Amino acid sequence: MNPILYFDNAATSWPKPEEVPAAMTRYLCGIGGSPGRSGHRLSIEAGRIVLNAREALATIFGVEDPFRIVFTKNATEALNLSLRGLLKAGDHVLTSSVEHNSVMRPLRALEKEGVELSILSCSIRGELDPDAIRPAVRPNTKALVLTHAANVTGTILPIAEAGRIAHEYGIILIVDAAQTAGTLPIHVTEMGIDLLAFTGHKSLLGPPGTGGLYIRQGLEAKIPPLMAGGTGSRSEFEEQPDFLPDKYEAGTPNTVGLAGLGAGVAWILARGIGAVRAHEEALTGRFLNGLKDIAGVRLYGPADPARRTALVSFNIDGLMPSEVALELDERFGILSRPGLHCAPAAHRTIGTFPQGTVRFGFGFFNTEEEIDAALAAVRELACGR
Amino acid sequence: MNGGPWEVVLFQSVHHALRAEKLLKEAGIPCKLIPIPRNLSSDCGVCLRFDSPLRPRVEEALRGRAEIEKILPL
Numbered sequence: 496m497n498p499i500l501y502f503d504n505a506a507t508s509w510p511k512p513e514e515v516p517a518a519m520t521r522y523l524c525g526i527g528g529s530p531g532r533s534g535h536r537l538s539i540e541a542g543r544i545v546l547n548a549r550e551a552l553a554t555i556f557g558v559e560d561p562f563r564i565v566f567t568k569n570a571t572e573a574l575n576l577s578l579r580g581l582l583k584a585g586d587h588v589l590t591s592s593v594e595h596n597s598v599m600r601p602l603r604a605l606e607k608e609g610v611e612l613s614i615l616s617c618s619i620r621g622e623l624d625p626d627a628i629r630p631a632v633r634p635n636t637k638a639l640v641l642t643h644a645a646n647v648t649g650t651i652l653p654i655a656e657a658g659r660i661a662h663e664y665g666i667i668l669i670v671d672a673a674q675t676a677g678t679l680p681i682h683v684t685e686m687g688i689d690l691l692a693f694t695g696h697k698s699l700l701g702p703p704g705t706g707g708l709y710i711r712q713g714l715e716a717k718i719p720p721l722m723a724g725g726t727g728s729r730s731e732f733e734e735q736p737d738f739l740p741d742k743y744e745a746g747t748p749n750t751v752g753l754a755g756l757g758a759g760v761a762w763i764l765a766r767g768i769g770a771v772r773a774h775e776e777a778l779t780g781r782f783l784n785g786l787k788d789i790a791g792v793r794l795y796g797p798a799d800p801a802r803r804t805a806l807v808s809f810n811i812d813g814l815m816p817s818e819v820a821l822e823l824d825e826r827f828g829i830l831s832r833p834g835l836h837c838a839p840a841a842h843r844t845i846g847t848f849p850q851g852t853v854r855f856g857f858g859f860f861n862t863e864e865e866i867d868a869a870l871a872a873v874r875e876l877a878c879g880r
Numbered sequence: 881m882n883g884g885p886w887e888v889v890l891f892q893s894v895h896h897a898l899r900a901e902k903l904l905k906e907a908g909i910p911c912k913l914i915p916i917p918r919n920l921s922s923d924c925g926v927c928l929r930f931d932s933p934l935r936p937r938v939e940e941a942l943r944g945r946a947e948i949e950k951i952l953p954l
Contacts (some may be wrong), residue, residue: 531894534915534926539898546898562895656912728893729923736923 505856518758548757557682565743571597573692573708579713584609586637593645621650647841648796649803658687775805785870808852838859
């Protein structure tokens with residue numbers, strides 16, 4: 496067993512498969528090259544790496560044309576691109592009460608600029624009832640923004656159902672897949688997703704500094720890019736190209752990051768997302784099962800591991816989350832995340848605002864042994880309080 | 881590839897050029913991405929060069945699967 500038990504995969508996944516740093520080193524040491532800018536062999540090879548990453552992501556999201564996926568530095572940028580691009584003063588937007596601040600902060604800023612915002616209440620376990628959507632729709636409702644899974648409770652939201660309802664009203668469905676890309680199956684057309692924001696450094700197993708946005712055919716006409724600049728195309732012109740992906744990819748991309756992300760996604764595709772999910776779900780179930788028998792532990796989110804991603808928020812009565820996390824780290828080498836997890840709305844929804852919770856996020860490389868060690872540690876802390 | 885004669889496929893952006901190269905390679909058609917010659921104008925700085933006699937196979941491999949601007953003799 497490792498001296499460190501890493502249970503913060505919901506913040507960032509670690510370790511990565513060895514193919515990921517290998518691909519990044521191969522790029523930095525063996526290729527270099529500005530992808531596609533120059534015509535020489537190293538530039539071309541760098542361009543191939545970016546294309547391969549794009550195609551791997553198209554496969555994992557069920558996207559037919561890989562150019563519908565544009566790269567950003569993270570999911571937050573993809574969400575800002577979508578929200579700021581689409582929503583104008585006088586528009587109405589719907590969202591859930593368990594969103595991450597990377598959805599809430601742009602929405603609150605837009606609210607100050609004249610966009611109407613309605614928040615659909617979720618249950619104390621973070622669940623969204625799709626029946627709550629229809630009554631909230633107004634004539635000026637432009638978009639429905641939902642997280643695929645809440646980052647505080649792991650609760651999986653009913654995206655496909657929401658997509659069906661949204662399209663009945665001609666509403667654009669924007670999905671924050673930061674917690675689910677790479678671990679839950681996502682098929683953009685089957686689920687009715689118009690814009691999918693994803694990050695590379697969580698369950699897609701890439702490095703930080705990578706992410707992107709899938710844009711449904713036709714929507715790009717409504718979304719101005721956040722930046723304009725060099726694209727290596729239409730170089731005689733001083734206007735930003737209007738075709739994808741160039742429109743949204745001004746400047747040099749994070750090629751070394753995309754080399755890693757491509758390797759991470761390929762690794763998942765080789766094993767099958769089902770196998771990854773099955774392992775993570777089993778670990779989550781084992782942890783939940785053990786926790787519920789410990790007196791003084793308060794659990795949040797759905798009891799059924801199939802209804803959540805591989806993360807668990809809990810508290811120990813009489814102890815602050817920060818105290819628990821520090822003890823776990825110092826005495827047991829267990830790394831977790833205490834606090835509000837950049838999602839004050841979600842904590843308000845589940846009743847843990849302002850103190851927050853301790854959050855464990857499991858990944859493919861965690862083991863049953865590690866789960867059992869974690870349970871023993873939590874038991875000791877709960878009994879000793 | 882030998883010394884010609886060649887033709888080149890022109891593209892709107894390098895992303896399209898790279899994808900076309902992949903499609904041709906998958907179809908077993910020898911080709912090479914090269915900097916665009918000065919006498920040809922294009923939106924993108926690279927073009928995909930192939931031996932002229934292979935043109936029908938190139939068109940077939942790319943039809944409906946890659947966006948191209950045009951194909952010109954070099």
